[in-house]
Amino acid sequence: MSEKIHILCVEDEPDVLDVIVRELSVLEDVFPVESAASSDEAREVLADIEAEGGSVGVIFCDHIMPGENGVEFLVSLRKTEQYRDTRKVLLTGQAGLDATVKAVNEAGLAHYIAKPWDADELVLVAREQLSRYVAARKLNPLPYLKHLVMDLVGDTLRDSLKSDR
Amino acid sequence: MAESLSTLSTHEALTRLVARAHAMGREPEEIPEGETLLREGQSNDALFILLEGTARMVKRGADGGLIPVDLLGPGSILGILSFWTGRPTFSDSVAVNRLRILRLDQRDFERGVADDPEFARLTQQLLVANLSDRYRRVVGLNLKVAGLTRDLEAERNALREAVSDLKQTRNKLVHQEKLATMGQLLAGIAHEINNPSSALMKNVEMLIQEMPDVFEPGSRKRYLLEEGLSAHYATPSETRQRMAEIQEKHPEISRAQCRRLARLPSATLARLSQDLGGTRAEELASDLRVFEIGSALHSIQVAEERITRLVKSLKSYSRQDDGEVRSVRIEECIRDTLTVLNHRLKQYDLELDLPSNLPEVNCRPGEINQILTNLLTNACEATPPGKKISISAGAGEGMLWIQVWDEGHGIPEALLDKIFEPNTTTKSGGGDYGLGLGLAISRDIAVKHQGSLTAGNRVEGGAWFRVSLPLEAR
Numbered sequence: 001m002s003e004k005i006h007i008l009c010v011e012d013e014p015d016v017l018d019v020i021v022r023e024l025s026v027l028e029d030v031f032p033v034e035s036a037a038s039s040d041e042a043r044e045v046l047a048d049i050e051a052e053g054g055s056v057g058v059i060f061c062d063h064i065m066p067g068e069n070g071v072e073f074l075v076s077l078r079k080t081e082q083y084r085d086t087r088k089v090l091l092t093g094q095a096g097l098d099a100t101v102k103a104v105n106e107a108g109l110a111h112y113i114a115k116p117w118d119a120d121e122l123v124l125v126a127r128e129q130l131s132r133y134v135a136a137r138k139l140n141p142l143p144y145l146k147h148l149v150m151d152l153v154g155d156t157l158r159d160s161l162k163s164d165r
Numbered sequence: 166m167a168e169s170l171s172t173l174s175t176h177e178a179l180t181r182l183v184a185r186a187h188a189m190g191r192e193p194e195e196i197p198e199g200e201t202l203l204r205e206g207q208s209n210d211a212l213f214i215l216l217e218g219t220a221r222m223v224k225r226g227a228d229g230g231l232i233p234v235d236l237l238g239p240g241s242i243l244g245i246l247s248f249w250t251g252r253p254t255f256s257d258s259v260a261v262n263r264l265r266i267l268r269l270d271q272r273d274f275e276r277g278v279a280d281d282p283e284f285a286r287l288t289q290q291l292l293v294a295n296l297s298d299r300y301r302r303v304v305g306l307n308l309k310v311a312g313l314t315r316d317l318e319a320e321r322n323a324l325r326e327a328v329s330d331l332k333q334t335r336n337k338l339v340h341q342e343k344l345a346t347m348g349q350l351l352a353g354i355a356h357e358i359n360n361p362s363s364a365l366m367k368n369v370e371m372l373i374q375e376m377p378d379v380f381e382p383g384s385r386k387r388y389l390l391e392e393g394l395s396a397h398y399a400t401p402s403e404t405r406q407r408m409a410e411i412q413e414k415h416p417e418i419s420r421a422q423c424r425r426l427a428r429l430p431s432a433t434l435a436r437l438s439q440d441l442g443g444t445r446a447e448e449l450a451s452d453l454r455v456f457e458i459g460s461a462l463h464s465i466q467v468a469e470e471r472i473t474r475l476v477k478s479l480k481s482y483s484r485q486d487d488g489e490v491r492s493v494r495i496e497e498c499i500r501d502t503l504t505v506l507n508h509r510l511k512q513y514d515l516e517l518d519l520p521s522n523l524p525e526v527n528c529r530p531g532e533i534n535q536i537l538t539n540l541l542t543n544a545c546e547a548t549p550p551g552k553k554i555s556i557s558a559g560a561g562e563g564m565l566w567i568q569v570w571d572e573g574h575g576i577p578e579a580l581l582d583k584i585f586e587p588n589t590t591t592k593s594g595g596g597d598y599g600l601g602l603g604l605a606i607s608r609d610i611a612v613k614h615q616g617s618l619t620a621g622n623r624v625e626g627g628a629w630f631r632v633s634l635p636l637e638a639r
Contacts, residue, residue, distance in 0.1 A: 014398035
């Protein structure tokens with residue numbers, strides 16, 4: 001069975017989190033969506049996913065949250081071996097330039113979404129980032145193909161088809 | 166001649182010299198008022214011994230203007246330097262009034278000194294007197310110059326201070342003006358948001374009231390709508406747990422569907438349990454949408470209530486102070502400021518300790534908000550996220566106090582004494598608030614209210630600031 005690749009959403013405002021999860025749930029038949037209200041809870045969820053043998057393909061993280069903020073959380077993830085390839089997306093309503101620069105430089109930020117966002121854009125960003133994740137991990141894209149962006153996984157797909165032959 | 170020449174009075178010496186000159190065939194001359202005896206820069210081959218009247222020495226300045234250098238009276242000798250050195254005359258000599266002088270040229274002088282011992286002694290006495298007189302005046306002038314320099318230095322320092330005071334005052338004014346503009350902007354935005362927000366609220370209220378009647382009383386759709394309207398958010402961990410439970414019982418249900426079901430309150434879920442799987446599942450999926458509509462309406466209402474509270478806080482926070490002192494509940498000022506700064510404060514462990522029985526205080530609330538904003542933004546700047554920031558208030562001895570403390574880096578020892586002086590800052594970045602005026606202005610405001618603003622470091626680490634306001638402000 002192929003590896004379960006999760007989408008993780010971290011946001012402290014329950015109604016906002018609810019909307020993000022709802023909009024991303026169109027991908028859920030392939031990529032299970034998980035949610036957390038803080039970076040601490042997110043770490044618990046990550047541990048659960050790891051325990052089940054799954055991985056996290058993309059994290060959507062709010063910037064300003066009680067406790068550790070989103071950028072710090074993403075920076076700490078980047079320093080952890082198994083989440084290096086995980087695509088990191090910052091969702092923010094107000095980040096100043098400093099926070100953005102830090103996120104890009106230190107957290108290896110893949111994308112930056114300003115609130116309020118567009119649902120289609122959110123889903124597209126998720127699909128693109130998941131495609132890049134699959135490509136970076138050199139996973140067989142076939143089980144996930146339904147929601148991947150072909151241009152981004154074309155090479156990986158060719159390689160995996162070749163090796164199947 | 167037994168008497169010493171040096172004891173002769175100037176007058177006596179001049180009288181005798183005129184007599185000796187007369188013997189040599191030299192007579193005193195009259196010089197009319199205003200005439201120039203010697204001209205600066207020209208050569209001169211005579212000594213002019215002033216017998217009566219006053220002459221002024223005048224030098225030409227670099228800009229061509231005339232600078233009076235000295236006033237000379239009887240007994241003075243003009244042209245000493247140019248006579249002896251052969252250099253051009255040092256300055257103009259002009260007759261202030263009618264003069265009587267004795268002019269001695271090179272030949273007269275040499276002959277007199279050689280042939281007439283008394284002439285020699287008399288001219289010697291006059292020359293020595295002239296030179297020592299000039300020397301004394303130079304010393305006097307130097308002393309005067311030193312005094313003037315001291316005065317000038319003091320004046321320059323005073324001016325420098327005045328200029329720096331003015332600069333600070335101007336900076337404060339600019340800062341205040343900025344804040345006032347920001348206040349107007351905030352008030353404007355609050356007002357603009359208020360109208361659509363009210364419309365939104367009224368319409369959501371209408372929808373919440375009317376929607377259930379769209380469905381048959383007692384129908385499942387109506388039941389689900391009403392459940393949705395009163396549903397609360399489950400935390401992510403609750404959601405996960407419920408999803409796991411549903412999936413365990415019904416592995417055939419898709420994950421997305423599980424998530425929708427997990428949002429239902431457990432009593433509702435239990436009531437629907439027989440329809441979860443099998444043929445009725447599709448019909449249930451469609452009915453679930455009604456629950457979701459209900460919960461979306463509820464969510465809009467909750468969000469709208471937040472907007473309304475925010476707008477209210479913005480309005481009272483930015484209330485333009487017309488300089489009127491009002492009786493104010495300080496908790497409201499504190500809560501308004503907390504609302505406005507929520508985006509920064511939510512990263513901290515905020516502790517709020519406000520007794521419910523605080524007396525009202527007479528103050529200009531907008532200005533108090535400004536102090537609170539300064540203290541709280543400073544606390545945020547100094548404190549790492551996750552640490553504690555505390556706000557407390559109390560009353561006693563005719564004063565009401567508000568205290569803000571934090572678990573940040575504290576006030577550097579060297580700055581403790583001048584933390585309220587303008588242009589003092591511990592912030593390295595050049596943010597919007599980096600002028601170092603916040604605390605200076607805050608103290609000005611407190612003092613204007615006949616109160617005080619004090620600060621210090623806590624033993625446990627971090628800084629504290631305390632505003633005190635008199636309960637009976639004049």
